Amino acid sequence: MSQRILVTGGAGYIGSVLTRQLLEKGFTVRVFDRLMYGGEPIVDLFNYPSFEFVKGDIRNEAEVRKAMEGVDYVAHLAAIVGDPACAQDRELARSTNLEGSKLLYDVANKMGAKKFVFASTCSNYGKMDDPNAFVDEDSKLAPVSLYAETKVATEQYLLSQPKDSTCKPTCLRFSTVYGLSLRPRFDLTVNEFAKELTLGRSLKVFGEQFWRPYCHVFDLARSVVSVLEADASLVAFDVFNVGDTSENYQKKMIIDEVLKELPDSQIEYVQKNEDPRDYRVSFDKIKNKLGFKLMFTVPDGIRQIKKALEDGFILNPDDPKYKNV
Numbered sequence: 001m002s003q004r005i006l007v008t009g010g011a012g013y014i015g016s017v018l019t020r021q022l023l024e025k026g027f028t029v030r031v032f033d034r035l036m037y038g039g040e041p042i043v044d045l046f047n048y049p050s051f052e053f054v055k056g057d058i059r060n061e062a063e064v065r066k067a068m069e070g071v072d073y074v075a076h077l078a079a080i081v082g083d084p085a086c087a088q089d090r091e092l093a094r095s096t097n098l099e100g101s102k103l104l105y106d107v108a109n110k111m112g113a114k115k116f117v118f119a120s121t122c123s124n125y126g127k128m129d130d131p132n133a134f135v136d137e138d139s140k141l142a143p144v145s146l147y148a149e150t151k152v153a154t155e156q157y158l159l160s161q162p163k164d165s166t167c168k169p170t171c172l173r174f175s176t177v178y179g180l181s182l183r184p185r186f187d188l189t190v191n192e193f194a195k196e197l198t199l200g201r202s203l204k205v206f207g208e209q210f211w212r213p214y215c216h217v218f219d220l221a222r223s224v225v226s227v228l229e230a231d232a233s234l235v236a237f238d239v240f241n242v243g244d245t246s247e248n249y250q251k252k253m254i255i256d257e258v259l260k261e262l263p264d265s266q267i268e269y270v271q272k273n274e275d276p277r278d279y280r281v282s283f284d285k286i287k288n289k290l291g292f293k294l295m296f297t298v299p300d301g302i303r304q305i306k307k308a309l310e311d312g313f314i315l316n317p318d319d320p321k322y323k324n325v
Contacts, residue, residue, distance in 0.1 A: 001026065002026055002027055002028045002050065003027055003050075003054030003072040003073060003284060004027070004028040004029075004070055004071050004072050004073075005027050005028070005029050005030070005032060005072065005073045005074070005075060005107075005228065006030050006031075006067055006071045006074045006113075007019050007022070007029060007030070007031050007032070007075045007076035007077065008032045008033065008058055008067075008074070008075070008076045008077055008078035008104065009032075009033055009076075009079065010029070010031030010032065010033050010042060010077070011031060011037070011041050011183070012033070012034055012037070012041075012077060012078075012081075012183055013041050013081075013177070013181045013183045013185050014039035014074070014119070014180040014181070014220055014221055015031070015033070015077045015078075015182075015220040016042050016172075016183050017046070017180060017181050017182065017217050017218055018026070018047065018077070018111075018221035018224055019031055019051075019074060020045075020182075020226070021050055021051060021222065021225050022075075022220050022225065022228075023045070023051060025225065025229075027050070027052075027268050028035055028050045028051075028052065029051055029052070030051075030052040030054060030067065030071065031045075031051075031052070031053050031054070031091065032054050032055075032056055032058070032063075032064075032077075032078070033055065033056075033096065034055060034056060034078075036058045037183060038321075039053075039182070039206070040182075040183075041156075041182035041183040042182070043130045044298060045130070046108065047129070048288055049196050049208070049249075054066055054067040056085045056105055057096075057100070058076075058078050058096065058103065058104045059095055059096060059099060059100040059103065061103060061107065064103060064104055064107045065107055065111070066275060068107050068108055068111045069114065070304070071111070071113050071162070071223070072114055072115075072228045073106075073114060073115040073117070073165075073228050074104070074108050074113050074115065074116045074117065075104075075114060075117045075119075075224050075228065076101060076104060076116065076117065076118050076119060077119045077224075078096070078100070078104075079096060079097045079119070079150075080092060080093040080096050080147075081099075081147070081324055082098055082133030082147060082187075082324050082325075083123075083145045084178070084187075084324065084325045085147075085148050085152070085324045086145065086147040087145075087146065087322065087325050088139060088325055090146055093146055093147065093150060094146070094150060096239075097151065097154065098150045098154055098157075099146070101118070101154040102154070102157055102242075103167065103236065105157070105158060105161075105167065106172035106307035108167045109165055109166055109167040112167075112238050113166070113167045114166065114167060114168065114177045114232070114237075115167070115168055115169075115170065115227070115228060115232065115236075115264040116160065116167050116168065116169045116170070116226050117156070117169075117170050117172060117224050117228060118154060118158055118169060118170065118171045119151075119155070119172055119224070120151045120155055120172060120173045120174065120176060120239075120242070120277065120278075121147070121148060121151050121173055121174050122173045122213055122241060122281050123143065123145065123147065123148040123151070123277060124141045124142075124143055124148050124151055124152050124155070124173060124213075125141060125142065125279040125281065126137060126141070126143055126144045126276065126277060126279065126324030127144065127276060127277060127278045127279065128211075128278055128279045128280065129140060131278070133280070134245065134248075134280045134281060134282040135280070135281055135282065135285070136241065136281070136282040136285065136287055137240065137241060138174070139237045140146055140267075141320060141324065143276075144276035144277060150266065153309045155171045155239065158171060159171065159237055159239070161237075163209055163237060167323055168235075168236035168237060169236075169237060170227050170235045170239075170240070171214075171238075171239045171240070172223055172224065172227065172234065172239075172240055173239065173241045173242060173248065173281075174215065174217035174220050174223075174239070174242050174243075174298040175190070175213035175214050175215050175242060175243035175281065175306065176189060176190075176212045176213065176214050176215070177214075177215060177216070177220055178191050178214055178215075178216060178217070178301045179191070179216040179218060179296065179301045179304065179305075180217070180301075180305065180308060181215040182312060184317075184322050185216070185322055185324065186263070186317055186322045186323065187322070187323040187324055187325070189212070189233060189251065189303065190214060190254055190298055190301050190305075191301075191305055192204075192259055193254055193255060193258050193302075194294040194301070194302045194305035194306055195305060195307075195309060195317050196263040197258050197262045198204060198262065198305065198306045198310060199309065199317070200307045201266075202266035202267070202268065203255075203265070203266070203267050203268070204268045204269075204270055205232050205251055205267060205268070205269050205270065206251075206272045207251065207272035207273075208250060208251040208252035208255070208269050209250055209251075209252065209272075210250060210251065210277070210278045211248055211249070211250055211278055211279060211280045212243075212248070212249065212250075212277070212279065212284070213241075213243045213247055213248045213279075213280070213281040214243070214247050214248075214249055214254075214298050214301075215242060215243040215244070215247065215294065215302070216294065216295070216296035216297075216301055218223070218271065218295060219243075219294045219296055219298060220242055220293055221293075223240070223286065223292060224314050225307070226290050226292050227240075227259055229288070230290055234289060234290065235290070238239070238284040240285055240289070240290070241282065241283050241285065241286060242283070242286060242292075243279050243281060243283045243294070244287070244293070244294045245281070245282050245283050245284065247294065247297060247298060248254055248280040248281060250299060252269070254298060254302075255267055255303055256299070258297050258299055258302055260299070261302055261306055262306070274322070296305070
């Protein structure tokens, strides 16, 4: 019998990629999702004998218990994702991202799951004290948005559990994501810049000097697989930034990469001297401890978006369904 992995949010931008990676590895995969954005990204997976689906909400204990039956590992991605989406309904964000995560872990622990991989965020670092330094997993957390606040609080809850708990948590602080997925998104910096300029539009860029780390959706999903496959002693009750130190970019640097592919683009930079988030991140820990390396870089992602749009893979990239708000 293959191990059964529960992927919450498995129909989402990252989850639909992760689910396929796990199926390809031979796991039995059960997706638990309330299908806020529909189930098209995973509808073809019903053709796979090792794919299962339970519709439900991580805030509903009865639905969580149903989803958790016979589960060995949990990959917890379900959330109200991003600052704009959280700001739109703060109570929904707080109840889903924090209270739902707590409930999910508690049920997983009681029902005998062995690993609990939590998708957190590098936004937890907020703004660097030293603009010339890199933050790492031991740096202070200074969330400046409700989204990051809920992620920090969930991390604290998971890491404060008794070390002899059956279910061992691991927190993955994801870089800012980009790239193509079965559920495309064009409200993400790299994807948005590449989309707008591929379509021949002019682009306004605010605060081009601020730093963020970036990671392709395929690689973020791979990091979850790496933790699930790793020896528990290497990952239990630990935190890993997910990305590569060379993939920290200022917004202007991303534009410069797009201009290599689309040199005639029209860019307007709008001065913005204050941004609540500004951080460069070190990813030495996940590289050294788990041997994790990226397959894709930001220029790869830009070329993928350009190709997909120019060749007509996505007929209406302006459709609101490609955004979280």
